[in-house]
Amino acid sequence: MSDPELASAFDVEERAADWLERSVSEHWTDEDRSALDAWLAQSPAHTIAYWRLKAAWGRTRRLVVLGDVAAEPERADRRIFPAVWKFAAGFALAAIIGVAAASVMLHPHDRTYSTPVGGHEMVNFADGSSIELNTNTVLRARMTTDQRIVWLDRGEAYFQIKHDPAHPFIVMAGNHRVTDLGTKFSVRRDTGKLRVAVMQGRVSFDATDAQGASQVALLTPGDVATATANKISVHRASKKVLTLDLSWRHGALVFDNTSLADAATEFNRYNRQQLVISDAAVANLKIYGTFRADNVGDFTQLAEAVFSLKVAASGNRIVLSR
DSSP states (O other), X not given: OOHHHHHHHHHHHHHHHHHHHHHTSTTOOHHHHHHHHHHHHHOHHHHHHHHHHHHHHHHHHHHHHHHOTTSOHHHHHHHHHHHHHHHHHHHHHHHHHSHHHHHHHHOTTOEEEEOOTTOOEEEEOTTSOEEEEOTTOEEEEEEOSSOEEEEEEEEEEEEEOOOOTTSOEEEEETTEEEEESSOEEEEXXXXXXXXXXXXXXXXXXXXXXXXXXXXXXXXXXXEEEEEOSSOEEEEEOOHHHHHHHTGGGGTEEEEEEEEHHHHHHHHHHHXXXXXXXXXXXXXXXXXXEEEETTOHXXXXXXXXXXXXXXXXXXXXXXXXXX
């Protein structure tokens, strides 16, 4: 856990302690009560911190009153509050160290979105931004008034972001960071490779290689950046190519002079039934056409008819060979 996260947790605890101290004072008003209710409603972490402190305060107050029945209640409240804060802060630290408690305390707004193989999902956010998830994708999002950050753990997503200079939208994918500068873009994360393509606006792309060296690229419409463990490269693509790359948004795969091996790889992303190419000669054959992503049968029939290939199904494998 990072120091900023720990500091954030203690900030919540300290704020909760401040609210509790005010609530037992003689100057507590209905307006204060409303303000406290609003603060509690902002986050489950606020509610947990406040009520844990209040419970600890109640237990400690009873002990002090039992030990000093002559003490005035308000004076007793003021005297015991620092002790309660120390007790509760120690309790909070123990809770923060625990993974389960930390996830609730520190990031109550985090949410995970995922799609199965062949799945597709549109996620809309209150700020007007949207993210479209492709097949077999896992994305975590933290969208608050202060932060807009997502983690692409696996798969591919298309982002349409409402630009806010004061609260930049950030996509994290492993050691790489994509920062929105007012744009529409896609991010695809495969094993050992990350691809970012910009359709509209600009993004800042920060990539860190295996040696820890950082490279930064400012991407504009038509730019496609590919990052591997050792390098980052940027090339230009036409609007047509970028549009075809996003055909998955409509459930389609479009191939234009694509090798049979690459086409098979794309189909395998969307289907449990996996295409297997028997040899290099078959793999290098070029194919054209538009197919439904979930219809392997049409693709194999075309390969069989056009290239006179043999198609053999075995379990969840379909082997294409001469």
